[in-house]
Structure formats: structure tokens, C-alpha cells
Amino acid sequence: MTSAGAPAVPSYTSGISEVPLLGDTIGDNFDRMATAQPDAEALVEVPTGRRWTYGRLREELDTLAMGLLAAGLSKGDRLGIWAPNMAEWTLIQYATAKIGVILVNINPAYRTHELEYVLNQAGISVLVAARSFKTSDYAAMIDEVRPRCPQLRQVVLIGSPEWDALVESGRDGDRTELARLQAQLSPDDPINIQYTSGTTGFPKGATLSHHNILNNGYFVGRLCGYTPADRVCIPVPFYHCFGMVMGNLGATTNGATMVIPAQGFDPKATLAAVARERCSSLYGVPTMFIAELNDPEFDSYDLSSLRTGIMAGSPCPVEVMKQVVDRMGMTEVTICYGMTETSPVSTQTRADDSLDRRVSTVGRVHPHVEIKIVDPETGLTVPRGVPGEFCTRGYSVMLGYWNEPEKTAEAIDQARWMHTGDLAVMDSDGYVNITGRIKDMVIRGGENLYPREIEEFLYTHPDVLDAQVIGVPDARFGEELCAWVTLREGAPALTAEALREFATGKLAHYKIPRYVVIVEEFPMTVTGKIRKVEMRERSVEILGLADAATIRNA
Known part of the structure; x- marks a missing residue:
């Protein structure tokens, strides 16, 4: 009888970690951090100069949460947020989480066709929106679609008398009742819906729990080495997981400071914010970093405070990564790979990875997550070094697409593996390269x-x-x-x-x-x-x- 030799090592790995998952809701986690460091700076909005310590931000979140309760919202209701990056976006994000109201992120670039669909598909009852942004007249677009959105009962424009009244109505709220309601929330409750462009002509609402996004933000931040001394510059949009999860939750779960450089991306405003606020971390998609590096006045900004950051959201050019390390001083910059449906990050490079690995792969599996590469036809795991479809499983996989069980079943199999549609290769050490897409996204x-x-x-x-x-x-x-x-x-x-x-x-x-x-x-x-x-x-x-x-x- 002859031996055929050892079987090939499969393209599968899991994220072993000595650090346990958080069992909190978003509200409880924030309150715990605010109690531990009430005087530490939590949020800075550079364009307006507004600043919040953790203690002050907790007070304002509680007030806004009680205002939302006074407006008739309760656990499981959907509140839409349609605005660029601003402090009020962050306030709404955490205030809704405190009372179990599901936050529905609406892309600031949407027009009437897309807005109307999302308002109706998610059953949004209250919409909080900026009055306008760039060329978008949000107020006018809302007026146009509102007659066709029967479940939308209240619109609150940020900065309007309605916004002031919403906040004021919470000032005399019952904090004991707020604490009681907050204690009744489960980490597994849905708390956020993010719309991804749809392959069938309409976007799908990826529904995420406290547990999904709180932990993903936490571990993204840990792999960037965040401590309360870190200041995270967030020019990526809050409506996207990159901004609200990897940015906001990545900062607050680790006690760091959120820094908003501008309402929308502007390379000069971003560089100026890093220099002025002495940010240690900077986020961006490759396009943003390219714009910053090519700014005519790049050399005039003092970026010596930068240590780390994240490049993600799009394939990351190797040469751009090298420039970010060399010219911006981001020696511990990381690349993340993921998708909205997985909270979003599944793999990330580490600061102690070799430069070659950090600039030419999307890293290794995230803590507490499983990944595998499968043959798209058979579903079987392929050997290391063989391309196939990237799949991921674990705490980070969404609850499902909002009110679309058939679409959910197409994406998540019976064993709870999320099929990403991305083609990838895993090397012998577990590092992953994204090589293409099965779907034509x-x-x-x-x-x-x-x-x-x-x-x-x-x-x-x-x-x-x-x-x-x-x-x-x-x-x-x-x-x-x-x-x-x-x-x-x-x-x-x-x-x-x-x-x-x-x-x-x-x-x-x-x-x-x-x-x-x-x-x-x-x-x-x-x-x-x-x-x-x-x-x-x-x-x-x-x-x-x-x-x-x-x-x-x-």
C-alpha cells in the first residue's frame, strides 16, 4: 500500500485572540468609557471649533435620547439620518443606540429616486437631515418625496427650530426611565441599517446589531494600537461603515478622540486638521490619500504626530501605501478588507507585519472571525495559493437584509458563511490578496x-x-x-x-x-x-x- 502524501493545507483560518468579545450594547459601552475618563476629549468638530469631553458628550447623548423618546420613538423604530459628516450625525448615532431605535444611514449623494425607496423600504418614521450639502437641497428633495412616504411622520432639519425643540424636549426627561429602557436592550438587537447598492436594481439594507458593529470597531482600533492618547482623523463618510464603525466606534471603544476635519472630504482640510489637532491616526480610501499626497502645499503641514491609520474601501495601490509610510510618517498604517454586510472588517494588516506584507496584501483574519476561500462552483475549500471566493463567518456577519429573507439566503449559507462574491488567494501564512470579483461589482x-x-x-x-x-x-x-x-x-x-x-x-x-x-x-x-x-x-x-x-x- 503506497502513501499519497499529506493533503494540501486548506485556505481556512480563524482569528485566535486572548482578548474576549465585548458583551455590551453600544450605549452601555460608551457610558462605561465616559465614567472611566469623563474629562478626556471624545469629539472635535474642526470647522466649528466645537469640542466634547466624554463626560459632556454622555450628558448630551442622554438629553437627545430622551428627546427622541419624547418624539414618540421606541425600540425597533427606524430613524433615518441624511447628512454629511458633522457632530450631530455622531450624536444621533449614539443617542439612537441608547434607546434601541434603529439608525438608517442615508447616503448624502442620494437623489429623490433613491431617497424615496429607502424611506419606504426601511419604514422610516423620523428623518433627521441637514438642510443642504454642496449641490444637494435636502429640504426640497424631502418635500418632493414626502407625500409618497406614508410611514414618515416627522422630519427634523439639523440647526432648525425643530432640532432645537427636539433637544430641548429631552432636557427635563426622566434619566431613571432612560436607564431602565437602556438596560432592556440586548447586544443582539438590530441597531443599524446600511444600504448597499443592489444587484437587482434597488439597494439592500444590511441590518447590523450592537454586537456586530461595536466589536468590529473595537478590534479595528485595537489592531491600530489605540489608547486614550490617540486622536483619529475621520474624513471618510459617517454614512458608511468606514466612518461610523471603524472611525467613531473604533475610537470610543478604545477611549480615543474622534476628529471631524470637514463635512465632506477636502485634502487641505484633512491635512490641516491632522496638523492642528495632532492626530495620530488618519483614515481614507486610496483616492483620498492620493489627493493629500498631491496637494501643492503638502510639505507645509506638520504631520509628525501621525503614527497609524487605515486605507480601505477600494483596492490599495502598492506605491500609494509606500508613500503614506514614507512621506506621511504613518509607519503603522494598516489595510482593512471587508464589506458592509460583515460590519465591515474581516482581514487587517498588523503594525508588526513586514512592509511588503503591509503594502501588498489585505492582511490576516480578524480576531474572533473565520475566513475561507472556496471553489465558487463546488463550495469546497481550495488549497492555499489557489484562487476562489472569499467567505467569512463569525460575530461580524449581519443579521440579514432588512425584510428580504430571500436575498439574505443568497448571501449567507446555512452554516452562516457570508459569501462575498470577491475572488481571493490565501498564502501559506494566512495572508490574503483580493484578485477580482465573481460578481461584476x-x-x-x-x-x-x-x-x-x-x-x-x-x-x-x-x-x-x-x-x-x-x-x-x-x-x-x-x-x-x-x-x-x-x-x-x-x-x-x-x-x-x-x-x-x-x-x-x-x-x-x-x-x-x-x-x-x-x-x-x-x-x-x-x-x-x-x-x-x-x-x-x-x-x-x-x-x-x-x-x-x-x-x-x-
Whole structure:
């Protein structure tokens, strides 16, 4: 009888940790930190100069929570937040968590079509919104859709008399009753809904619990080495997990300071905030770091306080990571990989990883999480070094998509593995590289875009017969959208400018294709499936994007 040798090592690993998971709710965890260090700085809003210690922030959170109770909200109700990065966003985030009201994040770039869908799909009863931001007149858009949103009973514009009244109504609230209600909450309760672009034409609401996001923020912060001495500059949007979980919760669970540099990303404002507030950590998608490094006045900012930070949300170019280490002094910068549905982080590089590993992989499995790489056809775990679909399991996997059990079942299998749709390779030491995507999702500057949603919209153009949307390489955003379009007989040629004009005000700006290629027909397989891989290759040639296509990513 002969031996066939040892079987190959499978692409599976789990995050062993001596540090236990937190068993708190978000409110209890914050209160515990505020009691331990009431005089430590918790939040700084640089544009307005407003500052909160942990003790003062706890007082204001309790007041706002009691105001929300006075407005008739209770555990399980949904409150929408539609605003750019501002202190009130953070106040609402923690105040809703204290009373079990589910916070629904609404992308500041949404337009009426998307806003109306989310308000109705989540059953939002109270909407807190900024009056406007950049070119978005939120108040006007809310007025337009409100008659078609029967469950929306109250709108509170930040800074308006209604906002002041909401806060004032909580000042005389019963703190004993607030504490009683807070004590009745479970860490496993749903507390946050974040919408991801939908492959079927509409976004899906990833529903996350206290346990999901509190722990993910905590361990992201721990792997960055956060202590109460750290100050975290957060230019990434709060509506996204990167801002509210990795940023806000990553800071407060470790007693660090949240620093808001501006309402929206601005490279100068970010660099100035780091210098002025002596931030030790800086977050961003690669696009943001590229803009900061290329600022004409970059060398005039004192960034000597920087130690760590996170680059995530989009494939991270190796050369950009090296510059962040060398020119920004972020010697302990980490790369994170994840998705909204997993709270979001599943893998992260560590400060003690070699420079090569830290700039060319997305790291190793997170504490208390399992990951594996499987054959997309069979579902079996592939050997190390073989590409397959990245799957993850553990405390971080969402409860499900809000009111969409069938969609949930498509993403999470019976063993509770989340199937990401991303192609990855795990090396012999457990480090992971993301090599592509099974689904044709496009990641533009940290935004996950699903072509099907955009294609469905393009079909509404009177001259469009058929449309296929793909991602093409872009030096700034990682990927940009390109629409291949076939036109109805006799229709005039459609330019990218004309298409953008048609979509403006109806789609969020980042969903509007930058490029348009008019064709007679699409490349097809012998079985009649669209060959998007071939379309991408041809687009690179047609649009002259060969240089962008050569950029190496982790």
C-alpha cells in the first residue's frame, strides 16, 4: 500500500485572540468609557471649533435620547439620518443606540429616486437631515418625496427650530426611565441599517446589531494600537461603515478622540486638521490619500504626530501605501478588507507585519472571525495559493437584509458563511490578496456600485435599446464606470455628456458613467451570456487607459 502524501493545507483560518468579545450594547459601552475618563476629549468638530469631553458628550447623548423618546420613538423604530459628516450625525448615532431605535444611514449623494425607496423600504418614521450639502437641497428633495412616504411622520432639519425643540424636549426627561429602557436592550438587537447598492436594481439594507458593529470597531482600533492618547482623523463618510464603525466606534471603544476635519472630504482640510489637532491616526480610501499626497502645499503641514491609520474601501495601490509610510510618517498604517454586510472588517494588516506584507496584501483574519476561500462552483475549500471566493463567518456577519429573507439566503449559507462574491488567494501564512470579483461589482473610490442598478436606469433613456455597465481602471478612483450602449434605430449618437445630463438629479453622481461606448452589439459567449471581461479589455484599449490598468493593488 503506497502513501499519497499529506493533503494540501486548506485556505481556512480563524482569528485566535486572548482578548474576549465585548458583551455590551453600544450605549452601555460608551457610558462605561465616559465614567472611566469623563474629562478626556471624545469629539472635535474642526470647522466649528466645537469640542466634547466624554463626560459632556454622555450628558448630551442622554438629553437627545430622551428627546427622541419624547418624539414618540421606541425600540425597533427606524430613524433615518441624511447628512454629511458633522457632530450631530455622531450624536444621533449614539443617542439612537441608547434607546434601541434603529439608525438608517442615508447616503448624502442620494437623489429623490433613491431617497424615496429607502424611506419606504426601511419604514422610516423620523428623518433627521441637514438642510443642504454642496449641490444637494435636502429640504426640497424631502418635500418632493414626502407625500409618497406614508410611514414618515416627522422630519427634523439639523440647526432648525425643530432640532432645537427636539433637544430641548429631552432636557427635563426622566434619566431613571432612560436607564431602565437602556438596560432592556440586548447586544443582539438590530441597531443599524446600511444600504448597499443592489444587484437587482434597488439597494439592500444590511441590518447590523450592537454586537456586530461595536466589536468590529473595537478590534479595528485595537489592531491600530489605540489608547486614550490617540486622536483619529475621520474624513471618510459617517454614512458608511468606514466612518461610523471603524472611525467613531473604533475610537470610543478604545477611549480615543474622534476628529471631524470637514463635512465632506477636502485634502487641505484633512491635512490641516491632522496638523492642528495632532492626530495620530488618519483614515481614507486610496483616492483620498492620493489627493493629500498631491496637494501643492503638502510639505507645509506638520504631520509628525501621525503614527497609524487605515486605507480601505477600494483596492490599495502598492506605491500609494509606500508613500503614506514614507512621506506621511504613518509607519503603522494598516489595510482593512471587508464589506458592509460583515460590519465591515474581516482581514487587517498588523503594525508588526513586514512592509511588503503591509503594502501588498489585505492582511490576516480578524480576531474572533473565520475566513475561507472556496471553489465558487463546488463550495469546497481550495488549497492555499489557489484562487476562489472569499467567505467569512463569525460575530461580524449581519443579521440579514432588512425584510428580504430571500436575498439574505443568497448571501449567507446555512452554516452562516457570508459569501462575498470577491475572488481571493490565501498564502501559506494566512495572508490574503483580493484578485477580482465573481460578481461584476465596481468599486469607485470606496463606493460599491452594482452595474445592474445603473443598467436598469439607463434603460429608461428613450434612445437606449440596451446597456451594459462595467468598471474600467482609473488612476484616481481605482475604477470608473463605463456604459456600453446600443441605440434604437434612427436615434442620434449618445455622448457621455448627454447621458450625464439625463442622469443628473436622478442618480447619485458616483453612479453616473464617466465613459460611454456606442456599439452595434455586445461580445457574447456561445451560450448567450455577455462577456464583460472582454468588454473591459476592449474599453481599456478604446479609451486609452493602459497606464491606469498597470497600477498594482493589494
